Amino acid sequence: MTSHSSHAQKFDVRMRGFASRSTVKQTLEWIDHSLPSLQSESVPLEAAAGRVLAQSVVSEVNVPGFSRGMMDGFAVRAEDTLGATPYSQIALEVIGQSLPGEAFEGQVLPGQAVRIMTGAPIPTGADAVLQAEYVEIRSSKIVTQTAVAPRKHVGQPGEDIAAGATVLTAPRTLRPQDIGVLSSIGVAAVEAVQMPRVHVVTTGSELLPAGSKPQGYNITDANSPMLLSLIRRDGGLATHAGIIPDDPQQILKALMADVDIVVVSGGSSVGQEDHVPMLLAEHGELNIHGVAMRPSSPIGMGRLGKRLVFLLPGNPVSCLCGYDFFVGRAVRLLGGLGRDWPYRKRSYRLQRKLISMVGRVDYARVLLVDGEIEPIATSGASVLSSTTRADGFVVVPEDSEGYAEGSQVDVFLYD
Amino acid sequence: MTSHSSHAQKFDVRMRGFASRSTVKQTLEWIDHSLPSLQSESVPLEAAAGRVLAQSVVSEVNVPGFSRGMMDGFAVRAEDTLGATPYSQIALEVIGQSLPGEAFEGQVLPGQAVRIMTGAPIPTGADAVLQAEYVEIRSSKIVTQTAVAPRKHVGQPGEDIAAGATVLTAPRTLRPQDIGVLSSIGVAAVEAVQMPRVHVVTTGSELLPAGSKPQGYNITDANSPMLLSLIRRDGGLATHAGIIPDDPQQILKALMADVDIVVVSGGSSVGQEDHVPMLLAEHGELNIHGVAMRPSSPIGMGRLGKRLVFLLPGNPVSCLCGYDFFVGRAVRLLGGLGRDWPYRKRSYRLQRKLISMVGRVDYARVLLVDGEIEPIATSGASVLSSTTRADGFVVVPEDSEGYAEGSQVDVFLYD
Numbered sequence: 001m002t003s004h005s006s007h008a009q010k011f012d013v014r015m016r017g018f019a020s021r022s023t024v025k026q027t028l029e030w031i032d033h034s035l036p037s038l039q040s041e042s043v044p045l046e047a048a049a050g051r052v053l054a055q056s057v058v059s060e061v062n063v064p065g066f067s068r069g070m071m072d073g074f075a076v077r078a079e080d081t082l083g084a085t086p087y088s089q090i091a092l093e094v095i096g097q098s099l100p101g102e103a104f105e106g107q108v109l110p111g112q113a114v115r116i117m118t119g120a121p122i123p124t125g126a127d128a129v130l131q132a133e134y135v136e137i138r139s140s141k142i143v144t145q146t147a148v149a150p151r152k153h154v155g156q157p158g159e160d161i162a163a164g165a166t167v168l169t170a171p172r173t174l175r176p177q178d179i180g181v182l183s184s185i186g187v188a189a190v191e192a193v194q195m196p197r198v199h200v201v202t203t204g205s206e207l208l209p210a211g212s213k214p215q216g217y218n219i220t221d222a223n224s225p226m227l228l229s230l231i232r233r234d235g236g237l238a239t240h241a242g243i244i245p246d247d248p249q250q251i252l253k254a255l256m257a258d259v260d261i262v263v264v265s266g267g268s269s270v271g272q273e274d275h276v277p278m279l280l281a282e283h284g285e286l287n288i289h290g291v292a293m294r295p296s297s298p299i300g301m302g303r304l305g306k307r308l309v310f311l312l313p314g315n316p317v318s319c320l321c322g323y324d325f326f327v328g329r330a331v332r333l334l335g336g337l338g339r340d341w342p343y344r345k346r347s348y349r350l351q352r353k354l355i356s357m358v359g360r361v362d363y364a365r366v367l368l369v370d371g372e373i374e375p376i377a378t379s380g381a382s383v384l385s386s387t388t389r390a391d392g393f394v395v396v397p398e399d400s401e402g403y404a405e406g407s408q409v410d411v412f413l414y415d
Numbered sequence: 416m417t418s419h420s421s422h423a424q425k426f427d428v429r430m431r432g433f434a435s436r437s438t439v440k441q442t443l444e445w446i447d448h449s450l451p452s453l454q455s456e457s458v459p460l461e462a463a464a465g466r467v468l469a470q471s472v473v474s475e476v477n478v479p480g481f482s483r484g485m486m487d488g489f490a491v492r493a494e495d496t497l498g499a500t501p502y503s504q505i506a507l508e509v510i511g512q513s514l515p516g517e518a519f520e521g522q523v524l525p526g527q528a529v530r531i532m533t534g535a536p537i538p539t540g541a542d543a544v545l546q547a548e549y550v551e552i553r554s555s556k557i558v559t560q561t562a563v564a565p566r567k568h569v570g571q572p573g574e575d576i577a578a579g580a581t582v583l584t585a586p587r588t589l590r591p592q593d594i595g596v597l598s599s600i601g602v603a604a605v606e607a608v609q610m611p612r613v614h615v616v617t618t619g620s621e622l623l624p625a626g627s628k629p630q631g632y633n634i635t636d637a638n639s640p641m642l643l644s645l646i647r648r649d650g651g652l653a654t655h656a657g658i659i660p661d662d663p664q665q666i667l668k669a670l671m672a673d674v675d676i677v678v679v680s681g682g683s684s685v686g687q688e689d690h691v692p693m694l695l696a697e698h699g700e701l702n703i704h705g706v707a708m709r710p711s712s713p714i715g716m717g718r719l720g721k722r723l724v725f726l727l728p729g730n731p732v733s734c735l736c737g738y739d740f741f742v743g744r745a746v747r748l749l750g751g752l753g754r755d756w757p758y759r760k761r762s763y764r765l766q767r768k769l770i771s772m773v774g775r776v777d778y779a780r781v782l783l784v785d786g787e788i789e790p791i792a793t794s795g796a797s798v799l800s801s802t803t804r805a806d807g808f809v810v811v812p813e814d815s816e817g818y819a820e821g822s823q824v825d826v827f828l829y830d
Contacts, residue, residue, distance in 0.1 A: 045625060049644035065629050101621025103632045121632045160798045175829055176648060177735055177802040180641030184799060186628035206516025210460060213601035214480050217518045217536045226595030229464035233591060320592055383575045384599060387592040414590055
């Protein structure tokens with residue numbers, strides 16, 4: 001398509017640069033202050049692992065609910081075994097057995113014992129368990145050479161969890177063993193923080209949907225499948241509007257989805273086709289536009305109704321970096337998770353100097369080579385493969401010119 | 416239920432203790448040698464994040480597929496700008512525009528320029544981009560005060576990814592950005608390692624299903640929901656047979672499920688109701704029975720047809736510990752993931768001594784208190800809440816008597 005010069009002029013107005021850039025710190029503060037309060041929902045226990053508890057859980061029951069044997073052996077009256085030694089053995093009559101879930105229903109009288117399995121109820125009258133290893137079995141009798149103290153190998157009611165005790169305190173990301181404990185006290189569902197609903201809106205008339213082969217001057221959308229994976233990793237419920245044509249009405253409609261967070265990929269800057277910042281400013285608030293960082297500086301964010309809206313650059317590395325710095329934080333916080341990146345942080349020696357510019361934060365991809373790191377030289381933010389070749393990244397703060405060769409720096413590892 | 420003494424005698428034969436315990440090291444070696452080879456399957460891109468690549472991916476296309484502008488500005492012939500300075504400005508005529516996906520179809524002749532957006536195709540004849548910031552726009556002309564070098568701000572075809580290049584090398588756990596790169600080269604599905612199918616079989620006639628309130632001498636199953644969560648955490652496809660009565664035929668039927676790994680909870684020991692080890696020995700192989708560790712020593716494992724079978728103790732802490740030491744390793748390895756525990760490891764100072772016994776491995780739960788750790792004193796392996804109160808655990812090796820107060824020890828943190 002060729003265009004007329006009048007056309008070009010019309011666009012000039014918008015090609016005006018960013019009014020005022022924000023710092024990364026200001027932007028993070030804006031996010032933290034803009035988050036709505038957390039919502040909770042009832043989640044069945046089988047789906048609750050990894051979810052964040054919104055309400056502390058108090059047990060209504062004792063665990064165990066009864067005195068139980070903690071060893072395989074024989075339930076006895078401890079006093080009956082007093083004085084037993086190899087030279088003065090004591091015999092007891094075995095009058096029955098207690099199995100888990102199948103209690104011995106009689107009473108243990110002096111001189112008697114009941115075979116008992118681990119976890120089975122201690123019969124009335126008995127107050128200790130003689131371990132199977134320490135007795136000799138003779139027909140219907142057992143003979144012991146050792147005495148046993150009262151309560152030995154007997155689990156007391158409420159010993160694991162007492163009725164009325166707080167078992168798990170909110171907020172807490174539920175571990176597999178928490179699910180086990182909740183089950184043991186008869187909890188079938190917990191109140192958990194709702195997973196934030198995050199809608200990805202992709203703009204760019206040059207884009208082909210994920211799964212298509214790039215053809216001619218069209219490129220295949222890399223950002224949407226990446227963003228959907230990132231959002232799910234951070235505990236969000238991700239949905240995708242698809243690729244929306246560069247038409248303000250259609251973009252606006254996509255922004256109005258019934259979700260908590262909208263993430264727009266592409267058209268975030270001040271170029272001629274960058275409708276989204278203007279749309280957001282007109283119909284909601286554009287609170288941040290342009291951040292002093294690299295890549296990802298042409299990023300925007302604001303509010304539209306109750307939604308938080310993030311405008312990410314279309315360049316894939318900028319998109320990833322903008323997600324990791326800002327969107328991911330919002331998704332995790334709104335889901336009750338922490339601010340921290342889901343990347344392991346480790347300190348490494350820098351093999352080559354890493355240059356940055358004072359006044360902006362740098363997201364520098366690095367390679368691990370022989371236990372040290374080296375920066376990846378790239379021609380720009382469009383080279384997404386720099387983030388697949390990289391083992392992680394270094395964040396160079398605003399007030400730094402970078403790091404000298406040989407410095408020890410913190411690396412966030414991608415896996 | 417009461418029982419007769421003849422009954423008790425019949426059971427004695429089985430209450431015989433473990434024939435020979437294995438060490439933890441021998442048991443891990445058995446697992447590593449017993450794993451079947453990995454299987455792979457085609458996984459659509461949108462579900463591939465976190466999956467393990469089974470086949471390296473080679474790109475069939477160049478990314479970008481064409482020369483593109485890397486900045487918003489004007490596509491020019493670099494030679495036209497030679498000698499431009501503030502005192503010797505050069506004017507070029509703007510003859511059209513190139514947008515992403517909407518190329519300028521004419522040719523840029525000497526003295527001409529085409530407005531271009533980031534990502535748009537470089538028109539024929541042009542070989543550099545003058546950044547918008549550096550030119551002045553006057554009606555249908557632009558005026559530059561600076562020269563630009565050939566190829567400046569021009570992305571070359573294949574610069575990100577060259578056709579024929581290996582983009583991702585198997586095995587690799589796919590990151591969100593990998594999904595983006597795969598999408599950009601038109602890949603719609605990848606060959607990934609199959610997620611192992613893991614079936615949980617719960618035994619114990621005293622057990623009520625998860626979700627029920629414990630009543631009388633019955634306790635609610637804690638192990639199955641915990642195991643299902645653990646298996647899913649480690650990348651397995653978990654299924655549950657439900658609670659199987661203590662009947663050998665019914666247990667055997669549950670063991671024969673069409674899966675890769677069977678995990679039996681309960682009845683793993685040598686007690687009278689412990690059918691499972693005998694069943695496994697009769698119908699398959701019981702390769703390990705009894706491991707020198709605490710808790711979880713009455714653990715068993717073996718083969719049944721092509722299945723690996725793990726017999727875990729019914730005591731919940733033993734069950735968790737046995738899973739973490741052995742089953743989790745098998746699940747992760749069979750899914751193409753690493754041997755490593757999914758727990759962060761950090762070194763802490765021990766506030767109180769931690770006693771262990773030479774000849775066995777100890778799994779000691781610890782609390783983090785003021786940046787140091789202290790062991791949790793528990794009355795036994797049945798107290799699952801010790802693992803929810805704990806912040807992590809310390810593994811005390813076989814040849815150690817434990818650690819003195821003040822020692823620096825490695826802790827595996829539960830979250």
